[in-house]
Amino acid sequence: MxxxxxxxxxxxxxxxxxxxxxxxxxxxxxxxxxxxxxxxxxxxxxxxxxxxxxxxxxxxxxxxETSLDVDEWLDLYLLVQSLGDTLWQHQIIEALRRTQQ
Structure with missing residues (x-):
C-alpha cells in the first residue's frame, strides 16, 4: 500500500x-x-x-501573517489580552514561537 x-x-x-x-x-x-x-x-x-x-x-x-516582527506580535498580544480573548492569546504565543525558530 x-x-x-x-x-x-x-x-x-x-x-x-x-x-x-x-x-x-x-x-x-x-x-x-x-x-x-x-x-x-x-x-x-x-x-x-x-x-x-x-x-x-x-x-x-x-x-x-508570520512576517510580523516580534514587537508587532507583542503589541497585538497586549491588545488581545485587554480584550480577554485567551484563544487568540494562545495563537499569538504560537506565532511568536514560530518566529523564534
Missing part, C-alpha cells in the same frame, strides 16, 4: 468541537490531485499548494 502525505489542504476547524470540514473551493482540485497520485503510485509527501491556486493564495497569506 502506497502512502502519500498531502500538506497544506485548507480545512475549516471548529475550535469548540474539533469538527473538520474541507473548504468547498478546493474539493475538485483535491479530487484531481488524488486521481493523479493513484496513477503515479509512489510514496511521498506533497504540498497541495502545487495543485491548487486557491491553496497557494491562502498559504501565501499565512506566510505574510
Amino acid at each position: 502506497n502512502h502519500t502525505q498531502i500538506e497544506h489542504v485548507p480545512m475549516y476547524r471548529c475550535c469548540y468541537c474539533e469538527h473538520h470540514e474541507l473548504v468547498e473551493q478546493v474539493k475538485e482540485d483535491l479530487k484531481q490531485c488524488l486521481q493523479c497520485l493513484q496513477v503515479a503510485g509512489e510514496r511521498r509527501a506533497i504540498s497541495f499548494a502545487e495543485h491548487s491556486e486557491f491553496t497557494r493564495m491562502m498559504l501565501k497569506g499565512c506566510k505574510v
Whole structure:
C-alpha cells in the first residue's frame, strides 16, 4: 500500500468541537490531485499548494501573517489580552514561537 502525505489542504476547524470540514473551493482540485497520485503510485509527501491556486493564495497569506516582527506580535498580544480573548492569546504565543525558530 502506497502512502502519500498531502500538506497544506485548507480545512475549516471548529475550535469548540474539533469538527473538520474541507473548504468547498478546493474539493475538485483535491479530487484531481488524488486521481493523479493513484496513477503515479509512489510514496511521498506533497504540498497541495502545487495543485491548487486557491491553496497557494491562502498559504501565501499565512506566510505574510508570520512576517510580523516580534514587537508587532507583542503589541497585538497586549491588545488581545485587554480584550480577554485567551484563544487568540494562545495563537499569538504560537506565532511568536514560530518566529523564534
